[in-house]
Amino acid sequence: xxxxxxxxxxxxxxxxxxxxxxxxxxxxxxxxxxxxxxxxxxxxxxxxxxxxxxxxxxxxxxxxxxxxxxxxxxxxxxxxxxxxxxxxxxxxxxxxxxxxxxxxxxxxxxxxxxxxxxxxxxxxxxxxxxxxxxxxxxxxxxxxxxxxxxxxxxxxxxxxxxxxxxxxxxxxxxxxxxxxxxxxxxxxxxxxxxxxxxxxxxxxxxxxxxxxxxxxxxxxxxxxxxxxxxxxxxxxxxxxxxxxxxxxxxxxxxxxxxxxxxxxxxxxxxxxxxxxxxxxxxxxxxxxxxxxxxxxxxxxxxxxxxxxxxxxxxxxxxxxxxxxxxxxxxxxxxxxxxxxxxxxx
Amino acid sequence: xxxxxxxxxxxxxxxxxxxxxxxxxxxxxxxxxxxxxxxxxxxxxxxxxxxxxxxxxxxxxxxxxxxxxxxxxxxxxxxxxxxxxxxxxxxxxxxxxxxxxxxxxxxxxxxxxxxxxxxxxxxxxxxxxxxxxxxxxxxxxxxxxxxxxxxxxxxxxxxxxxxxxxxxxxxxxxxxxxxxxxxxxxxxxxxxxxxxxxxxxxxxxxxxxxxxxxxxxxxxxxxxxxxxxxxxxxxxxxxxxxxxxxxxxxxxxxxxxxxxxxxxxxxxxxxxxxxxxxxxxxxxxxxxxxxxxxxxxxxxxxxxxxxxxxxxxxxxxxxxxxxxxxxxxxxxxxxxxxxxxxxxx
Numbered sequence: 001x002x003x004x005x006x007x008x009x010x011x012x013x014x015x016x017x018x019x020x021x022x023x024x025x026x027x028x029x030x031x032x033x034x035x036x037x038x039x040x041x042x043x044x045x046x047x048x049x050x051x052x053x054x055x056x057x058x059x060x061x062x063x064x065x066x067x068x069x070x071x072x073x074x075x076x077x078x079x080x081x082x083x084x085x086x087x088x089x090x091x092x093x094x095x096x097x098x099x100x101x102x103x104x105x106x107x108x109x110x111x112x113x114x115x116x117x118x119x120x121x122x123x124x125x126x127x128x129x130x131x132x133x134x135x136x137x138x139x140x141x142x143x144x145x146x147x148x149x150x151x152x153x154x155x156x157x158x159x160x161x162x163x164x165x166x167x168x169x170x171x172x173x174x175x176x177x178x179x180x181x182x183x184x185x186x187x188x189x190x191x192x193x194x195x196x197x198x199x200x201x202x203x204x205x206x207x208x209x210x211x212x213x214x215x216x217x218x219x220x221x222x223x224x225x226x227x228x229x230x231x232x233x234x235x236x237x238x239x240x241x242x243x244x245x246x247x248x249x250x251x252x253x254x255x256x257x258x259x260x261x262x263x264x265x266x267x268x269x270x271x272x273x274x275x276x277x278x279x280x281x282x283x284x285x286x287x288x289x290x291x292x293x294x295x296x297x298x299x300x301x302x303x304x305x306x307x308x309x310x311x312x313x314x315x316x317x318x319x320x321x322x323x324x325x326x327x328x329x330x331x332x333x334x335x336x337x338x339x340x341x342x343x344x345x
Numbered sequence: 346x347x348x349x350x351x352x353x354x355x356x357x358x359x360x361x362x363x364x365x366x367x368x369x370x371x372x373x374x375x376x377x378x379x380x381x382x383x384x385x386x387x388x389x390x391x392x393x394x395x396x397x398x399x400x401x402x403x404x405x406x407x408x409x410x411x412x413x414x415x416x417x418x419x420x421x422x423x424x425x426x427x428x429x430x431x432x433x434x435x436x437x438x439x440x441x442x443x444x445x446x447x448x449x450x451x452x453x454x455x456x457x458x459x460x461x462x463x464x465x466x467x468x469x470x471x472x473x474x475x476x477x478x479x480x481x482x483x484x485x486x487x488x489x490x491x492x493x494x495x496x497x498x499x500x501x502x503x504x505x506x507x508x509x510x511x512x513x514x515x516x517x518x519x520x521x522x523x524x525x526x527x528x529x530x531x532x533x534x535x536x537x538x539x540x541x542x543x544x545x546x547x548x549x550x551x552x553x554x555x556x557x558x559x560x561x562x563x564x565x566x567x568x569x570x571x572x573x574x575x576x577x578x579x580x581x582x583x584x585x586x587x588x589x590x591x592x593x594x595x596x597x598x599x600x601x602x603x604x605x606x607x608x609x610x611x612x613x614x615x616x617x618x619x620x621x622x623x624x625x626x627x628x629x630x631x632x633x634x635x636x637x638x639x640x641x642x643x644x645x646x647x648x649x650x651x652x653x654x655x656x657x658x659x660x661x662x663x664x665x666x667x668x669x670x671x672x673x674x675x676x677x678x679x680x681x682x683x684x685x686x687x688x689x690x
Contacts, residue, residue, distance in 0.1 A: 027542055034531055044532060071534055095538045186379055187389060189416055193440045197372055 036281040042271040046259035047072040050266035054078045062128035067093035069127045074105040081106045127159040133204050134285040135255040137344040138315045158224050162258035165220040170211040172249040203286040207252045207275040214240035233308035240301050248293040253285045293325045294334045301325045317344040381626040387616040391604035392417040395611035399423045407473035412438035414472045419450040426451045472504040478549050479630045480600040482689040483660045503569045507603035510565040515556040517594040548631040552597045552620040559585035578653035593638040598630045638670045639679045646670045662689040
């Protein structure tokens with residue numbers, strides 16, 4: 001229990017104004033993102049612990065939301081911050097920026113980055129929190145690359161500037177029962193048509209690090225300073241070695257992020273969204289195999305993962321995973337190979 | 346860990362077909378509703394433990410989804426079940442009904458109930474799971490009443506047939522800090538404009554029964570056999586008495602449900618979505634007061650709650666709560682009165 005403060009002790013809002021407030025797109029999403037301390041503190045540290053990079057610079061915040069990253073950049077000494085977002089949350093962003101006395105340092109512009117007119121021809125630094133589930137799902141990276149190609153000065157910095165997608169194999173029998181086999185008997189009825197749907201939709205959920213059975217490998221590395229949109233689809237072979245004997249039900253994927261830093265007086269900031277790391281709102285992404293692999297310590301599963309934007313909706317992803325587990329080789333009844341398609345819709 | 350079954354061990358789906366599957370509206374919602382065992386087992390028991398009511402009857406399932414209630418009714422001996430839903434989930438419903446050998450007993454019709462042509466002029470029983478958060482938010486009750494008025498025979502039954510909304514006062518300081526006071530200092534910035542939004546949106550969440558400080562009262566009772574749409578808005582005074590001394594931060598509201606039963610051979614089924622009851626996906630609804638009441642054991646808080654559909658969008662609710670806590674009467678500095686508006690959008 002705690003006492004109340006006077007901050008909420010104000011006149012109640014009329015319904016008309018409440019309706020206005022409630023129309024802010026995805027208020028809950030902004031709450032979740034701000035309360036994701038790994039995310040927000042990583043950005044804060046990357047900016048505030050490398051102030052020399054920001055001093056007197058012009059900064060562009062792509063997809064600014066409530067303006068938190070812009071305010072960090074202003075506090076770090078930026079000459080001016082331009083903050084762009086197409087959502088009406090930017091109206092709240094404007095209120096908050098003004099309330100915190102940063103209205104003269106930060107210019108908020110509502111619209112698509114491709115459409116708005118910036119008050120500068122070039123910017124020194126781009127900051128953006130563009131990452132989606134599995135890094136690329138519904139991500140704004142395309143917009144960040146547009147900003148880079150149209151507005152970033154030669155030698156300018158992008159926060160963050162590196163991203164990589166990693167994966168490993170996991171034991172996940174109990175949860176697979178709940179998410180997949182559940183449909184075999186629903187209150188006595190056969191709901192198995194749902195199994196295809198459940199198997200095709202990767203699960204965004206928290207994976208216990210104790211479920212991980214193999215080493216992790218990087219299957220996509222993105223240098224945001226140089227990557228082109230056409231480089232983003234990938235098809236990467238992998239080899240994963242079990243560090244213990246266990247059943248394998250699924251691939252778990254996550255991403256890691258790096259920020260630029262001032263090599264003289266600064267501090268390098270990175271964070272991971274993997275099962276070994278602290279919780280983030282991105283959690284991990286789980287792809288169930290339609291087989292169970294009975295893997296012994298030190299055995300290797302070879303495979304391939306492919307990711308490309310969906311042809312109809314490029315913000316969605318079509319994924320394919322192949323696996324080839326040879327166990328001890330010819331004649332070993334544990335050997336299995338397969339492949340499965342997934343979509344992030 | 347558990348072994349895999351052959352049910353999922355089928356050829357992988359092409360992306361084209363996956364996209365088709367993925368287009369089912371709100372697959373995850375149907376999963377959540379089916380896995381809500383309080384909800385689904387209550388319907389199953391209400392139907393299967395009162396089979397005499399269903400034997401050889403024509404049944405209409407309003408908003409059938411995957412068809413689970415229709416299948417219960419068919420198993421209970423219904424002559425025929427007509428199942429209506431406007432979502433494309435009904436295509437999965439058709440597959441599941443056929444797979445379970447009930448295709449001749451259940452006719453699924455996609456469309457708005459007001460538009461589809463039923464194969465019967467009258468039905469003996471209406472079944473529907475129409476309840477929303479706070480009972481009435483985005484609820485389908487209007488459609489159930491339409492079905493009753495146009496299709497139900499004189500003396501026909503509606504499952505469920507009674508619903509009531511209840512409320513009590515709770516101590517919720519820690520969570521109020523997290524949801525409301527959080528915005529006073531967000532990484533060093535003043536985000537207080539969000540407090541108005543957070544205060545105006547009732548929170549749909551699980552309330553620990555140990556948080557409840559007063560008795561509970563019923564503020565709306567609905568007899569689905571007779572209620573008219575125009576009866577649904579309510580404005581009800583309440584008196585709540587503290588059974589212990591504590592701070593009061595919020596009103597918690599929930600609903601209870603009753604089903605008809607066969608008084609000879611049947612069994613009455615009811616369930617509650619209150620904080621004292623087992624988890625349901627409806628959880629509870631919490632309305633924060635913009636004051637903290639310092640209530641002693643046996644003291645009474647009087648008040649009023651009003652609920653009406655929003656003028657622009659009748660599926661949304663405008664709510665008002667007033668409270669008047671006199672404490673020990675004149676001169677008691679703990680006395681406080683106030684009111685606040687809320688919306689369920």
